[in-house]
Amino acid sequence: MTQKVAVLGTGKIGEALLSGMLRAGWAPENLLVTTRRPERAAELRERYGVETVTNPDAAKRADTLILACKPQDMGKLLEELAPHVTTDRLIISAAAGITTSFIEDRLAEGTPVIRVMPNTPVLVDEGMSVISAGSHATPAALTHAEEIFGAVGKTLHVPESQQDACTALSGSGPAYFFYLVEAMTDAGILLGLPRDKAHDLIVQAAIGAAVMLRDSGEHPVKLRENVTSPAGTTINAIRELENHGVRAALLSALEAARDRSRELAAG
Ligand SMILES: NC(=O)C1=CN([C@@H]2O[C@H](COP(=O)(O)OP(=O)(O)OC[C@H]3O[C@@H](n4cnc5c(N)ncnc54)[C@H](O)[C@@H]3O)[C@@H](O)[C@H]2O)C=CC1
Numbered sequence: 615m616t617q618k619v620a621v622l623g624t625g626k627i628g629e630a631l632l633s634g635m636l637r638a639g640w641a642p643e644n645l646l647v648t649t650r651r652p653e654r655a656a657e658l659r660e661r662y663g664v665e666t667v668t669n670p671d672a673a674k675r676a677d678t679l680i681l682a683c684k685p686q687d688m689g690k691l692l693e694e695l696a697p698h699v700t701t702d703r704l705i706i707s708a709a710a711g712i713t714t715s716f717i718e719d720r721l722a723e724g725t726p727v728i729r730v731m732p733n734t735p736v737l738v739d740e741g742m743s744v745i746s747a748g749s750h751a752t753p754a755a756l757t758h759a760e761e762i763f764g765a766v767g768k769t770l771h772v773p774e775s776q777q778d779a780c781t782a783l784s785g786s787g788p789a790y791f792f793y794l795v796e797a798m799t800d801a802g803i804l805l806g807l808p809r810d811k812a813h814d815l816i817v818q819a820a821i822g823a824a825v826m827l828r829d830s831g832e833h834p835v836k837l838r839e840n841v842t843s844p845a846g847t848t849i850n851a852i853r854e855l856e857n858h859g860v861r862a863a864l865l866s867a868l869e870a871a872r873d874r875s876r877e878l879a880a881g
């Protein structure tokens with residue numbers, strides 16, 4: 615039997631996943647999506663040729679339900695789904711903070727649940743999806759989740775106790791790099807460059823640095839040292855970064871993101 619997958623709460627990350635699954639070769643007729651607003655449903659139907667359904671219909675018709683609403687909306691969505699979800703369904707939650715036990719407690723006893731933290735680079739097939747199994751998820755269910763998320767980037771299994779930290783590093787991670795690019799582009803303006811040139815220079819530096827980090831096998835410290843000539847320009851910039859506590863700011867920032875993920879679990 616062909617497996618049907620439904621994305622419930624198709625906002626930014628839900629749409630990113632949906633588009634990735636279609637790029638990876640999933641047939642549109644095997645994908646269902648749910649939305650809160652009818653205009654959004656029409657947009658997704660038109661853009662991707664997928665069927666839009668209600669949450670109860672998604673639960674009745676799809677084998678795998680990917681829950682992609684905000685953590686704050688999860689309780690209500692599960693209330694709506696509970697009467698229709700049978701234990702032969704696989705539930706995959708992409709919501710920050712929400713634990714597998716939160717979901718298990720609200721659905722039929724024995725329902726398999728998997729928690730996944732993806733990130734927006736799934737849009738360009740360079741995502742990272744961090745996967746943890748709930749109490750009733752079988753190895754086959756985990757393999758299925760890996761197939762879905764592996765089509766749009768890398769996957770990593772972690773114990774669920776590490777998910778809040780992974781959310782801080784990986785789920786939110788792209789935002790920190792976008793923020794740095796935005797700030798460094800402003801620095802280019804300060805130095806008198808046109809914005810478009812400043813943007814292109816920083817984006818290419820980011821791409822080059824990312825590929826080196828991935829492919830060179832060198833430690834980031836070594837890569838940075840290779841750029842930092844004695845009495846040169848880079849060390850002057852590094853001194854300013856140290857003076858302004860950028861390393862400490864990053865430690866605190868990611869800790870704050872991890873703490874927020876924990877808070878979201880509490881509702
Ligand atoms: N944006 C990101 O980079 C990432 C987000 N996430 C998680 O994904 C989830 C969604 O985040 P975003 O896509 O950024 O938010 P979003 O607000 O763009 O999408 C959530 C969507 O769910 C819909 N929704 C809410 N309740 C619903 C219901 N009962 N039935 C149908 N649709 C419903 C909303 O209308 C909205 O379109 C969150 O739980 C977040 O923690 C996870 C990884 C990365």
Ligand SMILES: O=C(O)[C@@H]1CCC=N1
Nearest residue numbers: 710781784785786787
């Ligand atoms: O900011 C958030 O809460 C979501 C989860 C990870 C990335 N975006």
